[in-house]
Structure formats: C-alpha cells, structure tokens
Amino acid sequence: MALRVGVIGGGQLARMMIAPAVELGLDLRVLAEEEGMAASLAATAVGDYRDAATVLAFARDVDVVTFDHEHVPQDVLAALVEAGVIVRPGPDPLRYAQDKLLMRARLHELGMPQPEWAAVSNADELQGFLDTHGGRAVVKTPRGGYDGKGVRVVSAGTEADDWFTALAEDARGGALLAEELVDFSRELAQQVARRPSGQMRAYPVVETVQRDGVCAEVIAPAPHGAGRLSQVASRIGLGIAEGLDVTGMLAVELFETTDERLLVNELAMRPHNSGHWTQDGAVTSQFEQHLRAVLDLPLGDPEPSAAWSVMVNILGGPETDSLDQRFAAVMEAYPAAKVHTYGKAPRPGRKVGHVTAVGEELDEVAYEARAAASFFED
C-alpha cells in the first residue's frame, strides 16, 4: 500500500506537493480550510486545523502528518502526538517557527548570528531598546494574528501601544520582539532538508528580493555566493535544522549585512517561496524533498540542474478574469519559461502563481523570468 502523507492546510505549498507525490507513488491527503482551495485535488477533508477533533479524525488514516503552514496550535499538535500520530516537523521545533521570541532565545543558545534583539513588555522597555540602537527598531508580534503582518518599524516607544494592549488582552500575555534595524545589502535564504534519522542536505543559498514585504523574486544560487558565503549560509541552515530538531524542509531567511555578515531573520519549517525555483532548476524539488524527509526516505540531490534559475512571483491584480489569457500570452512569448499557477482567485497583492526561467547566463535568465512575469502586471 502506498505511503500516506497527511498535509494540514490546503494552500499552494500543499498543492505543489501533489506533482512529486504522484510521481513517487505516495498517497497525499490534504486537510483543507475550505472547499476549492489551491490543493483541492488532494483534499480528503475540509475543516478547522485549530480543532483537535477535526485534525485527529484526519490524521487517523495517514502515516505521517506534515504542514502547509505553521499555524496549527500547540494543543492540537500535542493531541496528535498523544494519540500516537507521527508529526513532522514535531511540536517542539514548530514552537520556534510559531513564536519569534522563543526562536530568538533558542538561536542565541545555539550561537547563531542574528540581529540584536530584546523582549519588550511595555513602551518604556521598547524606548530603552530604541535608545541603545540608534533610535529606530523593528517591532514584531511574536505570534501571528495581532495585526496584518505583525511587523512594524518604530522610532518611539509608544508606537506599539496597540500591540501591547492586544497582548495584555490575550490570555497568553507575553512580550513583543524588538530587533535592531539591520543595515543589510541584500536578503538571502538558505534551505535545508532533514530526516528524522538525521540525514541532512543543503540547497544552494539564494538571493531573495522583497517588495512591500512580499517575496517578489528569487535568484538561485545567490550571485557572488560561491565560497565563503555559501559555506557560512549552509552551516547556519544545517546548524538550525539539527539544533531545533527540524524534520522536513527548513528555510532560513538571512540578511547579508553591509559589513558582510549573515544574520538570521526568519525561519519557516515547510517548503518556502524562496525554494520554488527548485521545481525547475534543481535535481530534487523542495516539494519532493519535503515528502521524502517527513517520510524518512533517503533525501534527493539538492544540486542545481542549471547554472542559474530565477523565479518571479505573480501577484493578483484588480482584473480577475484574464489570468488564463495572460498565461497563454506568456507561453507564446517565452516557450522556455515555466509557468506555475495556484488555482486561486486573483486579488490585489495575492500570490496566484510564479514563473521560473532556467539557463546558463544570469542576465538572460533574469530577463526572461521578469519579462514573462510582467505579462501579469497592469
């Protein structure tokens, strides 16, 4: 009988696991939040991932549970483990992807390079952090859900008062995370796969370009990244995967500072936007690798299959009906570009797909990917 992987969450990351699951002969089952989601083809259940009974019922028929996102509450994860369900990544590592304060503290223990940071419980403490860090800082809600994105640049201790109030009203209480405003030259991402049995493989470090806080473009591998940079990045990725006991894919978002250090920004314990290029540009895609890793199957080769890959996200615009025509226009103009769609209704700013180009010359590859993606701009 085919190995059964249960994915909690029906978004595009679950969707992109379908293709490798079919080829590897795995039985992929998705618990989707609602009907008609990106991964609906593989959805075997629809329900609330915050409800333990729903998740337990879904998990009863699978060999391993994994995730499209990190939002499953710890009490639901604990109920799964209690019931004997194999959960990868497990509740312990997921804690660090769910709570940025825990993550900072744990990375500090592991000796990982990161921005200067502090837990701040009120405006005075935040002002104190500002005073010692040049008068500006990034403030983050440690756990999602307080605000749109939960990230804000402030220059006064009172600029996060709404969040402090929300924290006080939240039963879990706690503090906000204050971080120094890092003077970075660019952002990078390091992906690593890790099996429960300990085998690990690192992908090449990539450069990520953000626009309005959303990943816009990924260049793989990161230009000028050979040698020391890639060694340091993969050492960080492998160290975190091992130190946090991550199983499956781990993405470590990094700042490359103007003084040439790498600092850990964020973690994601699942396939990640920074690795979509691997579908077309690596021997083993991050989606196949994640499935192999959570099933404790031998990991695939993470090497690039071409010199350069560039992935450009497609964001939904105000026009909602012309996506198919635009894809056809891209296919016509760029027959070597790889178009991936998420089956999602386009809304302004929503990621609805991506385009990847692969080749030997970075200039040409980047031009092709950007030109193809430009068909989706208004």
Add this chain to the structure above:
Amino acid sequence: MALRVGVIGGGQLARMMIAPAVELGLDLRVLAEEEGMAASLAATAVGDYRDAATVLAFARDVDVVTFDHEHVPQDVLAALVEAGVIVRPGPDPLRYAQDKLLMRARLHELGMPQPEWAAVSNADELQGFLDTHGGRAVVKTPRGGYDGKGVRVVSAGTEADDWFTALAEDARGGALLAEELVDFSRELAQQVARRPSGQMRAYPVVETVQRDGVCAEVIAPAPHGAGRLSQVASRIGLGIAEGLDVTGMLAVELFETTDERLLVNELAMRPHNSGHWTQDGAVTSQFEQHLRAVLDLPLGDPEPSAAWSVMVNILGGPETDSLDQRFAAVMEAYPAAKVHTYGKAPRPGRKVGHVTAVGEELDEVAYEARAAASFFED
C-alpha cells in the same frame, strides 16, 4: 474557470499528465476503465470507453477530450464529434494509429520511408510476399485484439492461418499486414507536438532499446544523432504530424537500417514511453506539451535541459510486496536518479514505473539509470 481536459483511459500516461495539469492550473478529468487505476487521483468517472453513452456523459463537462490510449472505437469518436465535443487527436488521424494497414497506405501516399509491406488476405498471398522478401517476414494484425501482441515473424505462408481465420470471423474482415524483416542497427523514436492551429515542435530523436518486444531503455538524444540523422528524423515526424493532421503528441518509432536509412515502424498519437525522459531532461515534458497542444495553447520548448538523459523502465517481477522498499533503496544509492511510479500492482513484465538519470556524460548517466533500475530486478 480553469480549462478542462478530459482524458479517456486511466493508465500511467493519464497519471503523468496530473503533475503538469496541476502546475498549469488545468482541470484534468479522467474516464478510467476501473477503480484504483494509475490515474485514479484525477478520475472523475469510471466506465467503458467503448460505450458511446458513457463517453458522451463524461465528455459533456470538458473543453477537450484526449486519450491515454488509441483504442476508443471510431463509432464512439464519431458520436463525440457529432455531439460537438472537441476531440484531439481527432477520429481521422486516430484511424491511422488504430489500423496499421491504413497507416502504411497513408504513409506511402505521403512519401514516407517505410519497410516494404503488403496487405495479405490469405496464406497464398503471404507466401507470395515471403517468396519475394527473402523467405521471412513480420506479420501484424492491423487492429489490436486478435492475439497477445499481434506481431509475429513467419517463414511460411501458413504460419498466420489462425489470424486469417480470426479475420474471417470478424465482421470487419480485411487483411493482415506483411512487412519485410528490416535489417536495422538500432531503433529510434521521434516525438513531435502539434497544435490545431498548426504550430509544431520536434523533440530530439532518441534511441530506444527493446527487450522481449517491450521498451526497456531510452537514450536521449540518440547517440551519434546530431546532424543529418536528427534532421531526417524530425522531418519525418513533422511531416507525419502535418500529413495526418495529428494534434497533441505524436511518437514515430523508427528503424535505423544498417545502410543508414530511417524507416517508420509504428505511430502513437499520445505521450509515449520513448518520451518519459522529458519529465526530467527537457524544458517541457511530453505530458505538459500534450496538454498545451490539445488545448491549442502555445507549445513549450522541447529542448533537452541537460546533455544526456537515460530512462530505464521498471518491470514488475514475481515479488509483489517490496516495491516501496526497493524505491527507498534506489533513493539511498542514487540520490540524483528520478524515480517515477505508476501506482500499479506489480505483475511479471508489467511496466510499473521508470527511473531517469540526467547529466553531462553519457557513460555516467547510463550507468546511474541502469544501476538504479537494477534494484528492481530479481
């Protein structure tokens, strides 16, 4: 709304259309012969493709109908066209994939190089063909279903008497196809994609290695194939696609003779075993290309993405329970090999999957693919 492609037949070719359909955002719907087939994930109906009512009901909800195999009877195809269903490839080209005598006659009209052949209606006529072709010949049933494989090498006119008897009992009657026994140095396959609007793209010609009449291995591109050979092969493929008005993927199986001619052996109007390497070794896989072609979307780049690809079929052996373990062993030993499984119960000689290796050195690539596949031999 997503474009809807209906595939008649639930085998591995339909299965391997699932991955590109998901990525392209297409709604793939499969009419499977029974429950639990290779393409069951995309099966929206189960029924007999020889029954017009069943096929019409299935076709009502799709934008285009295409095929996992060429066995849908002409009267069913006619009923579809009559009902206004778009069928690609259409009944006319499919006729030539269904009837080898029609195919030989039409290729002759098109001036295509092929083995010497004749329609023979009885033992005397077959003996006459043998007498003028060195005393041995290949005899084929023009349409499938009379015998196991419908291909036999004979050296006496009476050696096909059982087939002549079966023909006489068949309402359609007709003759057998006799072909000269070609003195070939190797077998090749040329794949071509063609859209209804006329656009065509040729894949590189590949070498196919048969064992016991079954495709065992494919080397892409065909070694020593650059230059004249590949030009002649692609001219043959493109000429047949256009001449027969094929839409979708066309595979032309070719003999390369010891005196360096190319002769057409068989045709297949669908994705084909000789093109499985394109999943991992070409910019656009044959499965994506078939979907694009039958939807009249612009075709993708058919170029190889690496210098060499070698695909080795996995045939089911007597052991039926250890396939998963064997796949894991392959993954362990050859992390760069791409394993594809068909979700089929292994039976001796049955194709249950394939392994592809890709790289810059043919020796290494062939070694890797063969070594990986050898894990499935007893």
